């Protein structure tokens with residue numbers, strides 16, 4: 323029995339819809355195992371701009387720092403996506419949260435539930451058994467370097483920077499994880515072109531000497547994009563920089579069947595933040611069709627990583643597996659053989675998972 327303070331930060335668009343389901347799952351787990359979870363909510367993104375003018379109000383940040391874990395949804399609104407000159411943007415709230423909480427490691431597990439083999443456009447014989455753990459560096463790179471315009475606004479720049487300690491700390495986490503898995507690590511960079519990547523590779527090579535039991539390979543990011551689709555089973559743990567990790571994991575969502583299946587854990591030295599890798603999905607917002615499984619699986623990561631509740635976490639993953647085995651699907655993971663009555667909306671899918679807990 324444990325007492326924990328969980329902060330729910332739904333954000334924008336389908337973030338609101340799926341996080342409500344993730345919270346219900348946490349509630350049910352607490353009741354089942356006799357834990358006491360207390361909840362608070364905080365604003366971020368477009369909803370925070372509307373309410374306060376600030377994409378990450380100080381009050382939200384203070385609540386995050388004071389909580390034991392954060393369940394996060396997504397940020398984003400078409401208003402800003404279509405206005406490149408907007409000075410205040412929802413995404414700034416997300417990046418500030420990551421920086422302020424020191425969330426330098428973003429773990430993105432890509433694991434295919436067997437029942438979804440048919441939902442993917444990749445051939446089943448290539449896909450079967452795929453199980454990759456991405457470590458995406460999250461507080462450095464081109465995201466956080468100097469950026470601006472010059473030459474009367476006719477030239478724009480974004481500076482990419484990495485320091486040795488930033489590469490070392492994410493690299494160490496990735497090597498440690500590889501040791502607990504299949505002992506293979508792939509470090510992804512663009513060291514044939516980028517100086518940040520050459521420093522990245524130097525640091526990973528140094529770390530490799532400390533982990534002789536882990537088989538290390540180095541791949542360029544362009545080749546990795548190809549290999550993920552050609553032969554996803556060759557990968558175990560992948561460690562890479564912020565921008566490469568962002569792009570490669572959206573691609574890798576197709577290994578798991580859909581963006582709506584991928585959970586993530588953003589961790590550092592303080593409060594951990596657990597979030598689907600997907601965004602606010604304007605195209606389906608308000609329709610009640612968003613897949614809540616990424617949020618539910620994020621809740622499972624929260625239980626495991628921030629609270630050390632392994633059995634609770636495994637129960638949630640098992641419940642998701644059972645629901646998929648029973649044939650239930652949201653629209654994004656349905657295939658031609660799915661009967662219409664088995665295609666559920668966000669809340670109904672959540673109810674199925676709750677009933678299997």
Ligand SMILES: NC(=O)c1ccc[n+]([C@@H]2O[C@H](COP(=O)([O-])OP(=O)(O)OC[C@H]3O[C@@H](n4cnc5c(N)ncnc54)[C@H](O)[C@@H]3O)[C@@H](O)[C@H]2O)c1
Pocket residue numbers: 336340395396397398399400403413416581582583597598599600601602603604605606611612613614616654
């Ligand atoms: N972590 C975040 O908060 C985050 C991540 C990515 C994008 N964004 C923001 O989200 C907005 C939309 O961006 P985008 O369209 O490029 O990416 P997106 O991830 O929101 O959507 C990409 C596609 O995947 C589908 N999709 C995503 N999640 C789904 C789910 N749970 N169930 C079913 N289908 C799902 C969407 O319908 C869309 O077709 C932008 O404003 C962007 O900046 C935020």
Ligand SMILES: CC(C)[C@H](C(=O)O)[C@@H](O)C(=O)O
Pocket residue numbers: 413416417568599601
């Ligand atoms: C919204 C955006 C800033 C964010 C990122 O690029 O990190 C998103 O794509 C993600 O993957 O969480």
Ligand SMILES: [Mg+2]
Pocket residue numbers: 568569572599
């Ligand atoms: Mg992304």
